[in-house]
Amino acid sequence: xxxxxxxxxGVPLGILAGTLRGSAPFLFVSLGECITEKSGKINLGLEGxxxxxxxxxxxxxxxxxxVVGAFWAPWLGVLAAGIAGMLLGAIHGWLSQQPRVNxxxxxxxxxxxxxxxxxxxxxxxxxxxxxxxxxxxxGSWSSTPQLQAALKVSPLFLLGVxxxxxxxxxxxxxxxxxxxxxxGDSPQAALAMGISIFKVRMASIxxxxxxxGIGGACLSLYYPGVWTERISSGQGLMAVALVIFxxxxxxxxLWASMLFGGAQAIGPAFQSVGVDSYYYLFNAAPYILTLVIxxxxxxxxxxxAGSPGALGKEDV
Amino acid sequence: xxxxxxxxxxxxxxxxxxxxxxxxxLVALLIFGLFCALAGADPIAVYGSIYKAAFGRWSAWQNTLxxxxxxxxxxxxxxxxARLGLVIIGNEGALVMGGLAATTVGLGLGTAVSPMVVKxxxxxxxxxxxxxxxxxxxxLRHYRGVNETISSLLLNYIAIALLNHLVEGPMRxxxxxxxxxxxxxxxxxxxxTIPGTRVHVGLIYGLxxxxxxxxxxxxxxxxxxxxxxxxxxxxxxxxxxxxxxxxLAVCFLGGSAAGLAxxxxxxxxxxxxxxSLVSNYGYAGILVAFxxxxxxxxxxxxxxxxxxxxxxxxxxxxxxxxxxATVLVFQGIVFLCVLFSDSFYGKLPxxxxxxxx
Numbered sequence: 001x002x003x004x005x006x007x008x009x010g011v012p013l014g015i016l017a018g019t020l021r022g023s024a025p026f027l028f029v030s031l032g033e034c035i036t037e038k039s040g041k042i043n044l045g046l047e048g049x050x051x052x053x054x055x056x057x058x059x060x061x062x063x064x065x066x067v068v069g070a071f072w073a074p075w076l077g078v079l080a081a082g083i084a085g086m087l088l089g090a091i092h093g094w095l096s097q098q099p100r101v102n103x104x105x106x107x108x109x110x111x112x113x114x115x116x117x118x119x120x121x122x123x124x125x126x127x128x129x130x131x132x133x134x135x136x137x138x139g140s141w142s143s144t145p146q147l148q149a150a151l152k153v154s155p156l157f158l159l160g161v162x163x164x165x166x167x168x169x170x171x172x173x174x175x176x177x178x179x180x181x182x183x184g185d186s187p188q189a190a191l192a193m194g195i196s197i198f199k200v201r202m203a204s205i206x207x208x209x210x211x212x213g214i215g216g217a218c219l220s221l222y223y224p225g226v227w228t229e230r231i232s233s234g235q236g237l238m239a240v241a242l243v244i245f246x247x248x249x250x251x252x253x254l255w256a257s258m259l260f261g262g263a264q265a266i267g268p269a270f271q272s273v274g275v276d277s278y279y280y281l282f283n284a285a286p287y288i289l290t291l292v293i294x295x296x297x298x299x300x301x302x303x304x305a306g307s308p309g310a311l312g313k314e315d316v
Numbered sequence: 317x318x319x320x321x322x323x324x325x326x327x328x329x330x331x332x333x334x335x336x337x338x339x340x341x342l343v344a345l346l347i348f349g350l351f352c353a354l355a356g357a358d359p360i361a362v363y364g365s366i367y368k369a370a371f372g373r374w375s376a377w378q379n380t381l382x383x384x385x386x387x388x389x390x391x392x393x394x395x396x397x398a399r400l401g402l403v404i405i406g407n408e409g410a411l412v413m414g415g416l417a418a419t420t421v422g423l424g425l426g427t428a429v430s431p432m433v434v435k436x437x438x439x440x441x442x443x444x445x446x447x448x449x450x451x452x453x454x455x456l457r458h459y460r461g462v463n464e465t466i467s468s469l470l471l472n473y474i475a476i477a478l479l480n481h482l483v484e485g486p487m488r489x490x491x492x493x494x495x496x497x498x499x500x501x502x503x504x505x506x507x508x509t510i511p512g513t514r515v516h517v518g519l520i521y522g523l524x525x526x527x528x529x530x531x532x533x534x535x536x537x538x539x540x541x542x543x544x545x546x547x548x549x550x551x552x553x554x555x556x557x558x559x560x561x562x563x564l565a566v567c568f569l570g571g572s573a574a575g576l577a578x579x580x581x582x583x584x585x586x587x588x589x590x591x592s593l594v595s596n597y598g599y600a601g602i603l604v605a606f607x608x609x610x611x612x613x614x615x616x617x618x619x620x621x622x623x624x625x626x627x628x629x630x631x632x633x634x635x636x637x638x639x640x641a642t643v644l645v646f647q648g649i650v651f652l653c654v655l656f657s658d659s660f661y662g663k664l665p666x667x668x669x670x671x672x673x
Contacts, residue, residue, distance in 0.1 A: 011430045028669070036493075046466070079646060091652070095652060095656060097660045098656060098659040100658045100659050100661060101655050101656065101658055101659050102403070102655070104403045104465055105403070105655055106605050106652070106655055108405060108599075108602055108603075108606075108651070108653055109603075109606075109652045110650060110652075111599075111649035112599070112603065112644060112647050112648040112651055113645065113648025113649065113651070113652060114648070115641075116641050116642075116643075116644030116645035116646075116647065116648045117641075117645055117648075118641075119639065119640075119641030119644060120355075120639050120641040120642060120644070120645050121641040123641070129518045145610060156481045159340055179657075213633045223646070229641075230545060232475055237469055237472075239575070240466055241466050241470065244466070250530075278481070278487060279481075279484070280480035280481040280484060281477060281478070281481050282475055283480075284473060284474050284478070287473040287474050287477070288468075288470075288474060291462075291471075294456075294460075294462045294463070294466065294467065295456060296459055296461055298460050298462045298463075299460070299461050300458070300459065300461035301461070302407030302458060
């Protein structure tokens with residue numbers, strides 16, 4: 001068929017398409033996790049947040065399409081996804097800052113609760129088709145359908161690409177960015193500056209969860225563009241590893257997300273040219289990649305460069 | 317007077333450790349009831365259904381126990397390393413690797429030797445595979461400083477991918493069309509049931525392993541060393557404890573328990589290996605471990621409780637028109653409430669030692 005006419009060119013093209021399509025959720029969750037971890041807390045529960053975001057976005061887009069039209073409905077969905085994520089983030093932010101409560105355990109609990117709520121509330125939306133976000137069709141000049149499909153770029157992806165440098169600037173050059181970094185690096189110093197550690201961490205976790213919720217909207221309203229219970233392939237869980245890989249730097253989160261989006265597309269790309277005997281092993285590529293990267297970059301003697309000083313430590 | 321205070325503090329501590337989780341469970345039930353009411357179901361009726369489906373009759377008890385036995389084992393995969401201060405969440409992966417190894421050995425040996433030997437070999441293979449899988453996470457932690465939570469999580473995905481690869485390719489039984497699976501294990505090497513019940517002997521394995529784990533952690537020098545290292549790793553090093561060896565050994569033991577759960581699921585429930593093996597027993601095991609506060613004996617009770625909740629999933633759907641994810645929501649609420657109750661330890665005046673003035 002058409003894929004065969006491209007021959008082996010289908011592989012790099014498939015990976016390119018996967019990078020543009022599949023990196024958006026990675027980008028949003030990793031930026032979200034980056035904000036969270038900069039304040040010195042880990043949120044392992046972004047997987048639940050992502051699922052909740054995907055469900056809310058799809059549901060709201062479906063339910064409001066008759067009221068606001070098929071163009072604006074998905075955007076309302078994106079907003080709803082962010083807000084849903086933020087609410088879950090508020091639970092995590094509050095609970096993980098209670099004395100003797102472990103933030104990793106809280107994260108696992110939030111994965112269970114978030115996915116449970118998403119599946120519970122999302123049951124009626126599995127069948128119907130919700131209006132999708134529009135895409136920029138940058139491939140319309142080409143006559144190759146695969147290239148046209150590959151270059152359908154989502155505005156959400158571009159939004160994420162814009163947020164990355166903005167966040168970089170926020171951390172480096174603004175007063176609020178300094179507060180977050182101070183709380184994450186040296187809570188004692190932040191306390192001496194008169195900053196409320198609780199409030200800053202709460203705000204950071206909620207903001208991060210807002211972004212992770214939008215990451216879920218990328219899944220259900222852009223690619224693959226449906227709502228099912230198996231829509232996430234662990235992007236929310238991998239966010240934590242991705243941020244370590246990106247050394248807590250928002251710009252590097254962008255590159256890392258594209259790498260992961262591409263790695264995720266290796267299996268399907270080879271399948272499209274008829275090589276499918278190692279499909280599942282190729283699908284494990286992002287996980288193996290993360291593990292290898294962590295083995296290479298971590299060291300038992302010292303913490304990683306760029307790691308927030310108070311990350312994973314007991315509260316003061 | 318001093319004597320009275322000492323005696324009182326002796327039973328106050330354990331009482332606090334029982335009271336707080338039970339209170340958390342009750343609060344969780346209350347919140348879950350509210351949730352059900354919001355979803356349009358009658359909370360009291362839902363509680364009744366859960367109780368009936370979980371513990372109402374002997375047949376319900378059997379369903380509960382069948383689900384509880386893998387949970388006891390997978391919970392140890394988190395609970396044992398937790399005593400050493402490690403947060404391992406690779407339970408699902410260890411279970412899958414254990415199931416894969418056990419199936420491979422079972423299919424390979426078949427009925428060439430006596431079924432007793434085959435079962436033993438399958439058990440050992442499952443435990444070794446699960447153990448090595450988690451030991452890898454422990455080794456990466458100790459030698460490379462790689463965060464064990466993240467690495468064990470990634471290992472879950474890699475194990476599941478390996479399972480899918482093997483049952484789609486090398487291990488696939490072409491004659492079985494329902495879903496890609498391995499060939500069926502010979503009926504002679506399957507695990508039987510406890511006489512007079514439908515419950516497979518995996519339950520007995522679970523009980524024995526939990527008891528052994530309790531003795532190991534609480535009553536042996538090895539367990540004492542592990543708990544010391546978990547309390548303060550630098551002090552343990554200064555005291556000359558072999559922290560690296562302890563890490564590897566404890567991770568291996570935890571993983572082997574989950575691996576055994578995989579073997580039991582394959583040899584007693586599934587009878588062949590396919591994707592159905594990945595049915596969240598691993599992730600639910602994490603919940604069991606945290607709720608039981610990593611105490612292997614409490615694990616047994618919590619596993620039975622959660623087994624009951626899981627067993628009630630079907631009836632919630634049939635009788636109350638609630639989606640099957642309701643059980644997941646309930647688990648999440650319980651987990652969060654128990655975590656929150658942790659922050660009350662040492663805070664409630666009733667459980668504190670009264671200092672006489």
